[in-house]
Amino acid sequence: MQLLELIAILMTGLLLGIEMAIGLIVEPTMSEANDETRSDAYYSLARTYRRVVPWWYAAVLLLYSVVALKLHRSAVNGYRQAEAAAILMLVAIACTVPGAGPTKNRSSLCRLARLPRLTAQVWPRFFQHFFRVVVLAAALFLFVAACFESA
């Protein structure tokens, strides 16, 4: 059981780091590059992320759910935190599907289109991504706390 918890923590930490890299470092950095670089980079990255990240979210949600279920069945301390973490993962996914997902799909279709800079037009997307990162961080925090409680 502990190995499963370890894997879940590592996978979430890495997912969160990857999301942070794109939202807080790569996108703001690329927004300062010239139009051609920016649109090409967005296009390529959106395509890659669209292939990789959904599986990662699904895997983390699955791991959280399995651990939460196990803790609930064993009635050990921390099962509530684990359940809350799984719910937060669902919230993060729910934020992605109607929001960032379609935006990413549009980015992957508009190669060399003139994409907006980090201005008023892009801020909502930026904040949406930021919100998702915060939700993921909260989920990870709760999950780690649940694992400590149950250990």
Add this chain to the structure above:
Amino acid sequence: MQLLELIAILISGLMVGNEIAVGFIIHPTLSRTRSEVYSDSARALARVYGRVMPIWYAATAVLFGIVAFELYRNGTNGYRLAIYSVLLVVGAIVFTLNGLLPINNRIAGWDLNRLPDNWESEIWRWDVLHFIRVVMLMIALFLFVAACFASA
């Protein structure tokens, strides 16, 4: 103490995730774009990461060190794993300073109108060294989380 362990796991997990994103997603993806886009993006990212990552590495090393020291002082299980993780993070920092930092500084200083002839091999070399560093960091993170579990 547990809060400190939580924070250390969170900060180091984010850092390793960031490094994985750069090494396994961002750079390979950008390498498939046109050379102007690739060189421009690589330079911009080298500048930003060059400013951000030293603080992140230092914070991780300090947090790992404090937790390892506490585990050692309390004589709890898992202190050896925590010490190994500290050694690996310190090793990754030394490796970065000697191997990756000089290349990163050269990439950040590129004049895009006069790129050096070996610019692609510079990035490739950086990617290879970065891969080694990511492996070290992943092992360190795994050991640290295992140490926290063992001591809980």
